[in-house]
Amino acid sequence: MKYISTRLLVNDLPACFRFYRDVMGFTCKNGDENSEYASFATGPTDIALYRRQSMATALGEAEAPANPTYQPQALLCFEVDNVDETYRLLMAQGIECAAGVTNHPDWGMRTAHFRDPDGNLVEIYSDLPAAS
Amino acid sequence: MEYTSTRLLVNDFPACFRFYRDVMGFNPSEGKEEDVYAYFETGATAIELFGKIYMADVVGRADAPATSNAQDGGMLSFKVDSVDETCQQLQGKGVTLVTEPTDRADWGVRVAHFRDPDGNLLEIFQSLNVQPDQSQTA
Numbered sequence: 001m002k003y004i005s006t007r008l009l010v011n012d013l014p015a016c017f018r019f020y021r022d023v024m025g026f027t028c029k030n031g032d033e034n035s036e037y038a039s040f041a042t043g044p045t046d047i048a049l050y051r052r053q054s055m056a057t058a059l060g061e062a063e064a065p066a067n068p069t070y071q072p073q074a075l076l077c078f079e080v081d082n083v084d085e086t087y088r089l090l091m092a093q094g095i096e097c098a099a100g101v102t103n104h105p106d107w108g109m110r111t112a113h114f115r116d117p118d119g120n121l122v123e124i125y126s127d128l129p130a131a132s
Numbered sequence: 133m134e135y136t137s138t139r140l141l142v143n144d145f146p147a148c149f150r151f152y153r154d155v156m157g158f159n160p161s162e163g164k165e166e167d168v169y170a171y172f173e174t175g176a177t178a179i180e181l182f183g184k185i186y187m188a189d190v191v192g193r194a195d196a197p198a199t200s201n202a203q204d205g206g207m208l209s210f211k212v213d214s215v216d217e218t219c220q221q222l223q224g225k226g227v228t229l230v231t232e233p234t235d236r237a238d239w240g241v242r243v244a245h246f247r248d249p250d251g252n253l254l255e256i257f258q259s260l261n262v263q264p265d266q267s268q269t270a
Contacts, residue, residue: 001156001157001210001211001212001218001256002174002175002176002210002211002212003174003175003176003177003179003208003209003210004176004209004210004211004257005208005209006138006177006206006207006208006209007206007207007208007209007255008205008206009203009204009205009206009207024133025133026133042134042135043134043135043136043176043177044135044175044176044177045135045138045174045176045177047135048209052203052204052205053203055203055204055207056203056204058231058236059204059230059231059245059253061203061204062203064201064202064203065200065201065202065203066202066203070193070196070197070198070199070200070202071141071184071185071187071188071193071194071196071197071198072141072184072187072188072191072193073140073141073184073205073206073252074138074139074140074141074205074206074252075138075139075141075187076135076138076139077135077136077137077138077139077180078133078134078135078136079133079134079136080133080134086133098191098192099190099191099192102190113190113191118205120205120206121187121191123139124133
């Protein structure tokens with residue numbers, strides 16, 4: 001059982017495609033802005049995009065609401081060298097903030113949270129120095 | 133920028149903990165059933181579990197409803213040797229399939245879908261012998 005990809009089921013595929021390629025800077029493996037499906041090389045596990053309505057249809061859920069605001073159900077987590085600098089670069093591109101740069105001593109992490117164009121929650125973090 | 137983990141934000145932590153450990157068979161290198169956080173090694177990107185309300189609080193969504201019957205917003209996809217065999221094993225552990233093993237020629241895979249105890253959508257797949265043309269990256 002190998003964890004191959006996280007597939008985000010998105011309402012706005014072109015905007016999300018541009019976000020993961022241009023803002024996050026990942027190399028596209030399959031698809032383009034206009035396709036039904038796209039995937040990005042992000043390391044051992046890929047991030048893929050697929051049109052939400054298409055997946056809902058495949059599962060027989062097509063009648064359910066597509067775009068409500070609920071507590072987030074999952075987030076994608078990325079390790080970076082410098083949270084402050086990465087966050088500043090992201091915000092300069094007009095990305096939607098979810099929670100600014102914060103130390104979480106209980107997590108052992110410095111984090112920042114933002115959203116992709118479909119509202120998916122993304123975290124960047126670096127480890128806090130171990131307390132002595 | 134390294135993709136290190138997918139963190140599932142769950143309502144029923146103990147049930148999800150048991151599911152990822154006992155049904156999916158991943159090793160929890162951090163966390164226990166009675167905790168609110170766990171880290172599962174998958175051999176690739178990690179899968180983490182975290183109590184949903186804690187993360188909702190961090191990002192200012194604590195007042196939003198916790199559960200929905202909306203269309204799925206994400207899915208974890210796992211490659212297996214045999215979809216049919218793995219489905220049998222999963223069903224033997226009480227998993228209900230959302231879709232039975234099906235050849236999806238348009239996707240190039242044989243595939244089945246099921247859910248973890250919190251409703252997160254999971255897929256297992258094997259490649260079909262005939263590979264789709266994936267060279268069309270316009």
